[in-house]
Amino acid sequence: MPPSIGLIICSQRTPRAGPQIGTFIHNAIRESYPAEKTTITTIDLAEWNLPLYNESGMPSRFSSADEYEHEHTKAWSREISRHEAFIFVTPQYNWGYPASVKNAIDYLFHEWKGKPALVVSYGGHGGGKAAEQLRQVLQGVRMRPLERMIGLKFPEMKEVERAARGEDLGLDGEGGYWVGEREGIQAAFGELIAALEGEKE
Numbered sequence: 001m002p003p004s005i006g007l008i009i010c011s012q013r014t015p016r017a018g019p020q021i022g023t024f025i026h027n028a029i030r031e032s033y034p035a036e037k038t039t040i041t042t043i044d045l046a047e048w049n050l051p052l053y054n055e056s057g058m059p060s061r062f063s064s065a066d067e068y069e070h071e072h073t074k075a076w077s078r079e080i081s082r083h084e085a086f087i088f089v090t091p092q093y094n095w096g097y098p099a100s101v102k103n104a105i106d107y108l109f110h111e112w113k114g115k116p117a118l119v120v121s122y123g124g125h126g127g128g129k130a131a132e133q134l135r136q137v138l139q140g141v142r143m144r145p146l147e148r149m150i151g152l153k154f155p156e157m158k159e160v161e162r163a164a165r166g167e168d169l170g171l172d173g174e175g176g177y178w179v180g181e182r183e184g185i186q187a188a189f190g191e192l193i194a195a196l197e198g199e200k201e
Contacts (some may be wrong), residue, residue, distance in 0.1 A: 003196050004039045006083035010090035010101035012046040015166025019044065021122055021152065022089045024171040028182040029189045038193065040087075043079065045100045050076060052103060059109040073107055080111040085196050086143075087118045087189075090134055092127035097134045105137060113142040116195035118188050119149045124160045126151030144195060148188050152178055 007026060011018035019042075026040055055069055062068060065077035090097045105112065117138050121127025131149045138145040154160045155177050163169060170176050 002036060002038050003085065003193065004041065004083045005085050005087060005192070006041055006043045006080070007087045008089065008101070008104075009042065009044040009046070010088055011098055012049070012100040013098075014046070015164070016046075016091075017122070017163035017166060017169060018046075018089060018091065020169060020171060021120075024176075024178065025087065025089060025120055025185055027172060028185040031182065032186040033189060033193070041083065045104055048072075048076065048079075048104070050100075050104055050107060053106050055107070059107060063110060076104070076107055077111055080108055083115075085116040085118075085192055087120060087192070088134060088138075089120045089122075090127065090130055092121055092123035092125075092130035095129045097121075097130040101134065102137065105141060109141055112138075115143050116192050117143045117145045118192045119145060120152065120185070120188075121149065122152040122154070122163075124154055124157065126153035146188065146191050146195065148191055150181070150185055150188055152181060 007022055009018040009022045022042055026042070029040065050072060055073055065074045065081070068074050068077060088101065090101060119131045119134050119138070121131035121134075123130070128149075128151050131151060135145045135149065154163065159169065159177070171178055
């Protein structure tokens with residue numbers, strides 16, 4: 001079976017650019033890694049819409065989905081458990097990552113533990129501050145985030161404004177301004193797969 005990778009869209013605001021940026025990343029990966037080699041599933045936090053953490057116990061004390069109180073937690077646990085590695089696609093808000101992804105991470109512990117992760121950030125300056133903070137949080141739940149991170153920088157403020165309005169950014173066209181980032185995304189994904197393969201040896 002090919003490895004299963006979860007591509008997490010970390011933003012929940014409406015409108016937003018997260019889904020089309022996630023699609024751009026997915027398509028860039030598919031140019032070098034066809035579907036028969038890896039399964040990539042988009043996990044959109046806006047669709048999950050998890051409430052603020054409301055389990056009565058600590059996630060590190062639970063060992064299976066059935067031990068959680070709430071059905072939304074059980075479903076989230078099963079979703080994360082079925083993937084072997086993750087790509088986090090996050091915007092940068094006020095020098096940090098969205099509360100939605102911190103909340104989603106904090107719901108679980110063992111489901112994340114030991115799994116490789118790649119952080120891809122985007123923003124007016126590439127989102128590097130948010131990426132670094134998120135990477136530390138992933139280490140906190142004992143994931144294995146890659147040293148390499150991808151920062152997608154909008155070329156002009158007008159593009160930031162278009163993204164905030166949820167407008168089409170033209171990322172998949174030949175003239176898309178992140179065409180030159182595809183090679184770096186593919187290389188980072190290769191490192192993610194190598195981390196998985198190293199784990200299995």
